[in-house]
Amino acid sequence: MSDDLPAVSILGIGAVTALGRDLDSISNQLTPVYRQISESVKFSHAPFSGRPQGGVDICNHAPTRSCGTPLKAAETGVVINALRVNDADLNLDPAMGAQLRRADRFTKMAVAAACDAWDMAKNSCAAIPPERIGLFLCSGFGPHCRGFKFLDGVLDSGETASSPADFSHSVHGAASAYISRLLDLRGPSLNTTDFEIGFEEAVRVAQCWLAEDACDRVLIGAVEELGAVFLSCAARMVEGTPTIAPSEGAVFLVLARTDVAGAAKLSATEPPAAVDLAIVEDPVVLPASAFLPAINAKRIVTFTSAFGHNASASAFNLLGGLLAMRADASIDTAATLRTSSEGRSVTLLLEK
Amino acid sequence: MIRSRVWISGVGTISAAGVDVQSTLNCFADGARHFSKIFPFETDVVQPAFQVQAPLPNPGGQHERNRTFRLAMHAVHQALKDAELETVPSGTRVGICMGTTVACQLNSLPFYAAWRKNENPPLDRVYDFLNSNLAQATGKALKVTGPRLTIVNACSSGTDAIGVAASWIRAGLCDVAIAGGADEMYTVPLSGFWSLGVMSTEPCMPFDRDRSGLNLGEGAGMVVLESPAFAESRGKKNQFEVAGYGSAGDAYHLTAPHPQGRGLDAAIRAALAQANITPDKISFVNAHGTATLDNDRTEAKVLSTLFGPELEFLSTKGYTGHTLGAAGGLEAVFALLGLRESWIPASAGFKNRAEDLGIAPVAQTTKIDGEYAMSTSLAFGGNNSALIVRRVA
Numbered sequence: 056m057s058d059d060l061p062a063v064s065i066l067g068i069g070a071v072t073a074l075g076r077d078l079d080s081i082s083n084q085l086t087p088v089y090r091q092i093s094e095s096v097k098f099s100h101a102p103f104s105g106r107p108q109g110g111v112d113i114c115n116h117a118p119t120r121s122c123g124t125p126l127k128a129a130e131t132g133v134v135i136n137a138l139r140v141n142d143a144d145l146n147l148d149p150a151m152g153a154q155l156r157r158a159d160r161f162t163k164m165a166v167a168a169a170c171d172a173w174d175m176a177k178n179s180c181a182a183i184p185p186e187r188i189g190l191f192l193c194s195g196f197g198p199h200c201r202g203f204k205f206l207d208g209v210l211d212s213g214e215t216a217s218s219p220a221d222f223s224h225s226v227h228g229a230a231s232a233y234i235s236r237l238l239d240l241r242g243p244s245l246n247t248t249d250f251e252i253g254f255e256e257a258v259r260v261a262q263c264w265l266a267e268d269a270c271d272r273v274l275i276g277a278v279e280e281l282g283a284v285f286l287s288c289a290a291r292m293v294e295g296t297p298t299i300a301p302s303e304g305a306v307f308l309v310l311a312r313t314d315v316a317g318a319a320k321l322s323a324t325e326p327p328a329a330v331d332l333a334i335v336e337d338p339v340v341l342p343a344s345a346f347l348p349a350i351n352a353k354r355i356v357t358f359t360s361a362f363g364h365n366a367s368a369s370a371f372n373l374l375g376g377l378l379a380m381r382a383d384a385s386i387d388t389a390a391t392l393r394t395s396s397e398g399r400s401v402t403l404l405l406e407k
Numbered sequence: 408m409i410r411s412r413v414w415i416s417g418v419g420t421i422s423a424a425g426v427d428v429q430s431t432l433n434c435f436a437d438g439a440r441h442f443s444k445i446f447p448f449e450t451d452v453v454q455p456a457f458q459v460q461a462p463l464p465n466p467g468g469q470h471e472r473n474r475t476f477r478l479a480m481h482a483v484h485q486a487l488k489d490a491e492l493e494t495v496p497s498g499t500r501v502g503i504c505m506g507t508t509v510a511c512q513l514n515s516l517p518f519y520a521a522w523r524k525n526e527n528p529p530l531d532r533v534y535d536f537l538n539s540n541l542a543q544a545t546g547k548a549l550k551v552t553g554p555r556l557t558i559v560n561a562c563s564s565g566t567d568a569i570g571v572a573a574s575w576i577r578a579g580l581c582d583v584a585i586a587g588g589a590d591e592m593y594t595v596p597l598s599g600f601w602s603l604g605v606m607s608t609e610p611c612m613p614f615d616r617d618r619s620g621l622n623l624g625e626g627a628g629m630v631v632l633e634s635p636a637f638a639e640s641r642g643k644k645n646q647f648e649v650a651g652y653g654s655a656g657d658a659y660h661l662t663a664p665h666p667q668g669r670g671l672d673a674a675i676r677a678a679l680a681q682a683n684i685t686p687d688k689i690s691f692v693n694a695h696g697t698a699t700l701d702n703d704r705t706e707a708k709v710l711s712t713l714f715g716p717e718l719e720f721l722s723t724k725g726y727t728g729h730t731l732g733a734a735g736g737l738e739a740v741f742a743l744l745g746l747r748e749s750w751i752p753a754s755a756g757f758k759n760r761a762e763d764l765g766i767a768p769v770a771q772t773t774k775i776d777g778e779y780a781m782s783t784s785l786a787f788g789g790n791n792s793a794l795i796v797r798r799v800a
Contacts, residue, residue: 060578186655186673197559202512205599206519214451214598222599223662227511227559228788235658235789241670243654243677244790245567246559248511249540256556263574269654269677284513284522288533399552 060262062322062406066179066272067309069171070374071145071164072362073138073302076171082378085361137281138302138363140164151237157220158233161198161280165230166237168305169276173238176309180272185241189270190231193257193277195250195366197227200282230278242270252393253277254369255401259323265312276307277367299337302363306370319377320406326350327404332379332389334358334372350392369393373403380407413573414633415647415796417490418740419482419587422626422733423457424726427485432744434726435752436772442610442622442728445592452597455610457624457728466548469538474625475510476544478733479589482627483545486585490631491643495583499637501551502581504572505541506564506588507732511557512536514595541589553581558732562695563654563784564588565628565735566792570652572632582637587629587736596731597623603662605699611729612756613696613722614703614768621697624728628737647743650684650779650797653677657789663701668709670791671783675713678793682779686714689795690777691751693742695785696722696768697729698756702785707764710783719775721768725755735784739794742780746798749775 074081145163147155147170155163173180180188205221223229227246235244243264247253254277261273281303289301310321333352337359358375359368369391376389391403418428423441425431434441442455463477470476487493495501513519513536521528538544542555554575558564565588572586600606600623607620632649655673657665664671679686692714694706710718723741730737745751754768761767778800784792 060580185658190656196513197511199512202514203519206514206516206595207523209516209595209598210520210523214594215601217598217602219599219602219604222602223787225512225599226508226561226787228561228786228790229661231656231790232661232788235656236660239658241656241658241673244560244656244788245571245654246788248557248559249543249555250537251543253556256554259554259580260556260571260574263571263578263580266578267574267681269574284519285533287522288530291527291530292533397547397552 060266062320063262063265063310063312064315064318065308065321065377066311066315066318067172067176068377069168069175069307070305071140071168072304072371073140074361075141076144076167078378082382085358085375085378086382137286138300139281140304154237155233157224159198159201159224161201161278162224162230162233164280164303164305165192165276165278166233168307169234169274172307172309173274179311179315180309183271185239187242187271188240189242189264189273190235190240190244191257191261191273191275192231193247193249193253193367194227194279195248195253196279196285197248198225198229198280199285200280201225203282203284240274250366251395252369252399252401254367255323255393255403258321258403261310262322265310271312273310274307275310276305277370278305279303279365279367299359299364302365304371306374319380322404323401324404326392326400326402327390330388330390331386332356332376334376334389334391336368336393369403376405380405411577412635413576413649414635414638414645415630415649415743416633416638416643417486417492417631418743419485419489419629420737420740421459421478421481422727422730422737423459423624426459426461428744432748438753438755440610440726440755448594450594450597452601453608454606455622456592457622458592459625469535470544472535473539474591475507475589476539476541478591478625478627479505479541479545480548482587482589482629483585486629486631492583492631495551499583500553500581501549502553502572502575502584503542503546503555504558504568504584504586505545506558506560506568506735507541507590508559508561508564509590509593509596510539510541511559516594545585560790561787562731563735563786563790563792564732565737566739566782566784566794567654567735569630569649569735569739569794570654570792573649573652576632576634582634584632585629586632587627588733589627590625590730590732592623592625607698610756611698611725612758613698613724613754614707614761614764615757616759616761618698618700618703620699622728624730626727626730626733626737628733628740630739645799647746648797648799649794651678651682651795653681654790654792657791659789662787664705664785665789666705668705670789671706671709671785672713674791675709675783675793678781678795682795684779688779689714689781690775691745691780692718692720693738693780693782694720694722695783696724698724704764706783706785707766711766716766718766719769719773721751721754735782735792738782739796742782743796745775746780746796751775
């Protein structure tokens with residue numbers, strides 16, 4: 056890690072999760088998790104005690120075998136629990152909502168979280184020209200449900216009669232296009248895909264952008280969507296083994312180069328020697344090669360059973376850390392510890 | 408601010424224009440256009456396909472069916488050989504940043520068709536997809552460690568990948584970075600672009616009065632970037648470098664470019680500012696030039712405004728087709744080759760000046776004299792990117 060890459064300030068936070076969209080509510084639901092686990096490494100595979108607002112869908116094969124329908128109880132086969140975002144949490148103000156009439160669930164989750172983060176940071180961004188605000192969206196699977204809907208069209212209507220709207224919304228950058236248009240963000244824009252430590256890599260690039268003066272603010276986020284195809288595949292893949300509920304949602308942050316009083320600092324870095332709160336994945340979803348780096352942590356916690364697991368889990372872990380720091384004055388530093396399947400580790404370090 | 412330099416020590420290319428640098432230059436010199444019938448699958452979409460005819464090395468195992476990865480690795484190995492880095496010294500931090508479009512989605516029609524029929528199809532296609540993240544798969548194949556990102560910025564992915572990798576080098580996150588883009592011909596983008604009504608059934612004619620749309624292609628273009636300190640430590644001299652990169656959003660429309668090209672204008676200005684040069688220092692532009700009505704109109708407007716009507720520019724998509732996620736990587740390599748060879752080819756497919764564009768690409772092989780060249784990319788989602796490469800005297 057270079058010494059030249061300074062930490063950045065977090066000016067805004069927005070999230071849409073299975074625990075809800077209101078940050079205080081999410082924080083209240085998480086508090087028992089990080090308070091219970093203290094001074095020793097303890098992992099529990101038991102279900103999260105607080106029932107997520109979005110409810111728990113029992114998913115396997117969607118009855119109609121079409122991604123356009125809501126996920127419902129399995130008819131046959133392996134059952135897998137999944138943590139879904141409550142539809143009511145995707146509502147936006149009418150003017151903005153009207154511009155999303157063609158958008159799918161993936162984009163709506165992204166827009167909701169991005170707008171909340173932006174709203175929190177708007178006072179400190181008001182004087183920044185649109186060209187100086189960057190946008191970064193990462194996702195493992197992207198808007199895959201819309202992609203399968205496009206394939207529905209190809210299979211049902213033929214290659215030369217498929218839906219242009221489904222095609223244009225199926226690309227990874229569709230949600231960013233909506234966000235940039237709604238918020239008038241005209242700086243650098245990146246969409247990336249990764250199944251392991253993509254969010255950590257994204258934060259590093261955002262740090263680079265700010266350090267290089269490519270922009271003055273970065274709206275950065277991660278989005279994952281549950282869908283019938285991958286859930287049914289996951290059910291077959293994990294059959295007979297303990298697992299964590301797959302989940303969906305979006306987490307967005309507004310980052311700034313400047314040192315802002317009261318704002319938490321974020322950096323993607325090597326694991327620190329000591330930290331107040333270490334956030335790890337539940338061992339069930341860790342790759343076989345993964346091992347925690349040596350770290351002296353006052354508390355070690357996993358939020359996996361609360362948020363569920365998805366390809367952008369680091370973003371949700373970071374959200375948990377931020378909310379824990381906000382709610383608990385004794386936590387000055389928090390770090391997400393994540394290891395790739397090849398044993399590569401990048402830590403997201405939060406400092407008050 | 409971080410302002411250290413980024414050297415370019417190797418390039419690799421594979422496309423319908425050629426399977427390596429020399430065959431590509433021969434194609435350019437001849438003005439040859441190697442399009443064919445679409446293969447290896449049946450399709451109802453009719454277009455001249457710019458595909459790689461030569462067999463690709465088969466990596467076996469989980470990547471046997473992954474044509475995008477095979478194209479990428481073909482170009483990566485060329486670039487590493489060109490950089491004399493076929494064996495990376497132990498302890499070297501090697502970043503991998505790659506753009507793609509096809510390889511970022513589970514879009515197997517046979518798998519999905521079977522799934523829809525409740526047939527519980529074999530999961531190999533799913534495992535293929537999960538193991539095919541381009542940057543991760545490349546890093547694993549090369550057994551290197553360092554930052555990795557797969558950029559999915561649609562048609563600007565390859566350019567953005569090089570821009571990100573250059574940032575990594577400047578920030579000291581890695582010593583070497585392999586960057587570019589790769590994409591294969593596949594039925595999903597064929598159907599998608601057809602549905603959008605932007606494809607031509609004739610060989611594409613970028614910036615021509617009678618242009619009628621794009622042709623899809625496939626390929627991979629890669630560069631090897633190095634920090635000056637690392638390159639000098641192994642006795643390399645600086646010949647080329649990434650001088651500037653800029654990216655900017657239109658904030659306008661999901662698929663159409665901003666009519667005034669405000670995002671492209673901003674991206675080019677950002678790249679010029681990072682390179683610390685004025686527009687007159689750019690000896691030529693390898694434009695995005697897809698041959699769609701909207702793209703070429705927007706791009707011509709911005710290029711003529713920023714560089715004037717005498718700008719020497721071309722689109723190489725007349726030789727390669729639109730290779731989507733690979734385009735930025737390939738076109739960066741072609742820009743470097745133009746500087747290295749001191750000539751650029753005729754903009755294939757261009758015959759008649761379009762008066763409404765106010766600017767026209769080069770119609771014949773053209774000598775180039777200058778240090779800097781620019782490559783531009785416009786993408787779905789309204790992203791625009793510009794890369795400036797420099798030949799060091």
